[in-house]
Amino acid sequence: MKDVAAAAGVGLKTVSRVVNGESGVTDGTAERVREAIEALGFRRNDSARLLRTGRTASVALVLEDISDPFSSALSRAVEQVAAAEGCLLFTGSSGEQADRERELALAFCARRVDGLIVVPAGDDHRYLLPEIASGTPVVFLDRPAGGIDADAVLSDNAGGARRGTEHLIAHGHRRIGFIGDLRAIHTAAERERGYRAAMAGAGLPVDDRWVDCGPTDRARVGEAVRRLTTGPDAVTALFTANNRVTLAALHHLPAERRPAVVGFDDLELADLLTPGLTVVAQDPAALGALAARRLFARLAGDVGAPACLEVPTTLIPRGSGEIRP
Amino acid sequence: MKDVAAAAGVGLKTVSRVVNGESGVTDGTAERVREAIEALGFRRNDSARLLRTGRTASVALVLEDISDPFSSALSRAVEQVAAAEGCLLFTGSSGEQADRERELALAFCARRVDGLIVVPAGDDHRYLLPEIASGTPVVFLDRPAGGIDADAVLSDNAGGARRGTEHLIAHGHRRIGFIGDLRAIHTAAERERGYRAAMAGAGLPVDDRWVDCGPTDRARVGEAVRRLTTGPDAVTALFTANNRVTLAALHHLPAERRPAVVGFDDLELADLLTPGLTVVAQDPAALGALAARRLFARLAGDVGAPACLEVPTTLIPRGSGEIRP
DNA sequence: CGCCTGCTGGACAACGTTGTCAAAGCGGGT
DNA sequence: ACCCGCTTTGACAACGTTGTCCAGCAGGCG
Incomplete structure (x- = not known):
């Protein structure tokens, strides 16, 4: 961006304004800046941007195993809600191991994801208390949290x-x-x-x-x-x-x-x-979507008490359950 | 980190050293720093860290639809290789739409992921040329790239x-x-x-x-x-x-x-x-793993010509294909 | 006693962006 | 000629880290 500014003979902030489509730049100047951007193949570094603005526009999903159809359906549902909110999605598989779940969740928090959805593998989630206290909303999915009071979305x-x-x-x-x-x-x-x-x-x-x-x-x-x-x-x-x-x-x-x-x-x-x-x-689509919506509601400032939402299940008779003894 | 330094009565860099386990800090000082970290619930901000170091320790995978078993198996394989390299994984589903694929790929690049794996939806990937030129390796998976010469891993x-x-x-x-x-x-x-x-x-x-x-x-x-x-x-x-x-x-x-x-x-x-x-x-496990390994080879400095790797398929006779006319 | 060495610790700049604020330029009204 | 208000522009600090470099200090050696 510095280079673009130099090339266009303008200040840094002017380039920033053009890149972000802010008002207050004459057409002529904006045009020169755009040319410089084009010539130099400049792409804004969102990591730096997000460091400055404090939001990372990303959420993370820790699940059991992304290759399991149930997990991947959850993932797809979360992704769709996240995409609608302009967020990218990190995914990680715990493989049903509590320490891997913890490692992943903390790694995502260290990246300062805006929010975290966890399909628990372990049964003690107090390790997330500091993160929650520092403002990262966490929603538990498919299974409730252990040892802490937090939002959860479960099947019946x-x-x-x-x-x-x-x-x-x-x-x-x-x-x-x-x-x-x-x-x-x-x-x-x-x-x-x-x-x-x-x-x-x-x-x-x-x-x-x-x-x-x-x-x-x-x-x-x-x-x-x-x-x-x-x-x-x-x-x-x-x-x-x-x-x-x-x-x-x-x-x-x-x-x-x-x-x-x-x-x-x-x-x-x-x-x-x-x-x-x-x-x-x-x-699973309903479960994932519900969890994601809950997460974004928290991000939007919902400070109600943590709730446990339950999604109904459906019995589908197809023959094998109707065999008589 | 500034707060921790103040609380421990040491300089910023000393805290950084303790957090990263670098040498050159007396046991006593380190202990005081650790106490301050504990007391304040400090967690390093990896986004900032990675902005400074230039690597994001994350790779991204653009696929067709994460809820499809084939896609999710690819994802799992890529994730495993990434985890072994200490990288987190972004995933995104293009839904077989070229512009969504492009949007996702560019968003990931704007985040400065270290590398990108793409299951193409579109047939023109020249939009990635500036990214590749600026040093982000891209590997195409399941389908070849369109309009550019790049690594690809395909099934036979x-x-x-x-x-x-x-x-x-x-x-x-x-x-x-x-x-x-x-x-x-x-x-x-x-x-x-x-x-x-x-x-x-x-x-x-x-x-x-x-x-x-x-x-x-x-x-x-x-x-x-x-x-x-x-x-x-x-x-x-x-x-x-x-x-x-x-x-x-x-x-x-x-x-x-x-x-x-x-x-x-x-x-x-x-x-x-x-x-x-x-x-x-x-x-799919072999496809994903191969693509990921190729990506990390590129990241490790492999500058050979782009190659197209092919993974064999297996015929599994189970009855339906052996029915005679 | 002076010098060198090795270790510990901190000040400062830098990464690439955005928010704040003030300066400059311009047109128009008195 | 002067002032006012508005728009455009850029300098600078800040986000939270790490790399560089230098200062201070103790100990060993000539």
Whole structure:
């Protein structure tokens, strides 16, 4: 910019004015400046600009794994709201590791992003207190914050799981298995709670051997499926508590004599399977958009008490959940 | 930092030294500084730091749509390489619109990202010449750059499509339909080329009515499917040239009397369909990682001539492509 | 005792931009 | 001729860091 000013024979501030389309520059001068800009291939350095103005016009999203369809749908929704607000978006994947989540979140804060959306991996977010105190709004997405009072946008996990389980019960099942994620993960615990609530609501006992929680790799889920669906005590239906579990379970279920299955999270080809896969679908687009709007409301000066917003889920019957025992 | 210096009763530079772990500070002084930092909740402003040092330790990825599984897999791969290099990642979706791609790319450059990876939406990238000239390396991913000579990392689109089509021919098909994306998209054109090469290689004619290119929304693909698979001239097999087309086509194909299908791009549940979906799979993780590594090689000073790297595709037979006419 | 060396610490400029403010130029009214 | 008000313009500080450079001080050596 200094060079442009020198080339056009004007002051620094005049160039700044032209670049920003401010008024108070004669057409002739502006024209000369524009020529100099063109000749020198000048592009304004937004980093410096934003250092001066105090806003970075960027927000950051820490999620579990951007390659997961649920995460990437969240990301897209956040991006759209951010774009409408003229903000660019940083994304980072925690890989479900609390320290990586923390590292990413703090790195973004050190960059002075205007706001931060976090899909928690850890369960203690007090490390963000100084950042929040210094004015960076933080919204938690998909799972609530741990140890601090902050905005959160969540799916109705318990309600959805309850509804899905009740659907199986309504179709005559009494022995229903639950295969979930690690209990330390809030959504996983909530879904188990919903499953148990449905069973209790129908006056059905839950054998502890029917409930299998753990990491969502195929081997472990396969083992759980084998254990739950064989032997004299085999369950007649399965509730699989997230998309990875559902996927893994489907791969391990025998094609013939398959138990009824209801999965949490929709899958892209779910309706083309035989039978179609009955799911409790979340609405990641709504979740992401809601979180982003909340963030920008905070940025716009909303100082109300932190709130926890809940997004409903939808049961989509497609066949696999309607199989009778 | 000024406040910290005042609180600790030391100079500005001493604080900077402590924060960056530089040598030349006595333990006592360092301790006092650390206490002041703690007391004031100071966090270094990386934006300012990076303005001073000239590197932003961030790279940007412009892709088609982060919510598409292919895009998000690319993103994850790029992110991993970037993280290993200590870089944060900006992502932005062009939505297949050239001007949005340009807008995003230039916004990232204005932020002075250290490097840029672009999945092109447009076909003219001369607008990036000033940025490249000023030292920002740009790598094109999935599709080549238009109008400029730059690094690119591509899938073997033509080869993969040829292989998939030959697979259908080998299973006895003579009348094979091709449903693709807009011809303006490089990958779409390449895949059509591969299809035609396979047909020509086998001495088979291609009726122009068998080839249907256009937007990948379900309605248009459904119409194409209907047209190609009915009537006395119906094809006996379909090559669907990307994941969205495949998905839409599967939704519109009659379950009974379904033609043979080979799709370009793998789908998550492809192996659980009946029959399993035969695909030509790309390797988005390899594509993304390769592009990112190329970018960082450039950043590390590699000044070799721009190169176009090609990643092979894999034919995965699962049943739908082995159906005989 | 003087000089050199090594270490610690701080003053200052610089990165590239924008906000503030004052000066210069100009036209018009008295 | 003078003053007023308005527009255009530029000098300068500031944003929060880091790089450069120099001062001060203690200790070792000739």
